[in-house]
Amino acid sequence: MVDPVAPTEDGTANAKNHFTKAMEEAKAGAQALAGEYREKITKTTGDWSGEAKSKSGEAKDKANAFAADAKVKATEYANEGKTRTSQAIVGLSKMIDENVALIDDKVGPKYGDYARSASKSMQDAAARLDEKSLDELGEDAKEFVRKSPGLAVGMAVAAGFLFGRLFKKSK
CATH class of the missing domain: 1.20.5 (Single alpha-helices involved in coiled-coils or other helix-helix interfaces)
Structure with missing residues (x-):
């Protein structure tokens, strides 16, 4: 008599065959889904x-x-x-x-x-x-700053002070 629990050579080969086919089908399905997903x-x-x-x-x-x-x-x-x-x-x-x-x-x-x-x-x-055009005036200003940077800074500070005093809010 054959033991139903004991694997047979024919049953093992058959199971391996089914398992391999199932794996191949799963891979093919996964690849198809991945392809559709990539396309989308x-x-x-x-x-x-x-x-x-x-x-x-x-x-x-x-x-x-x-x-x-x-x-x-x-x-x-x-x-x-x-x-x-x-x-x-x-x-x-x-x-x-x-x-x-x-x-x-x-x-x-x-x-x-x-x-x-x-x-x-x-x-x-x-x-x-x-x-003079605006471009010429700009060049003149650049040249002035290059020649006299200290005077230019002093004038900017003085102008800033005057504007600050002009626009200072009264309390």
Whole structure:
């Protein structure tokens, strides 16, 4: 009689065969699922990637347009500021010219001559300011800082102090 618990050579081979086939089927199924998953992921990320690139391009275009508009506005404001500064210098020069006779009478002709000289210098400075472009003024400022860094720092500190005093909130 054959023991049902004892493995037979034929039963072991048969079990190994079934096990091998089951493993091969499981591997094939896993590979098929992995392939489908990869395909879905590639399609999804490809869609996302394309959309992200599109949105990125749109944002970059908007930023470039905004930067170009800002540059145009800044140039307009700078030119307007340059014109107003020139006009203010000319106005101050005219005010000095109008009061030169009073200076001559009250303080003396020597000081009147100083006032005339200062007025003439201011008119010349205003004319030079009108003639130069913003780029030329920027280069002049850079050259001034290179030649006299200490004076440039001192002027910046003084200007900062004055602006601070002008805009200081009263308590």
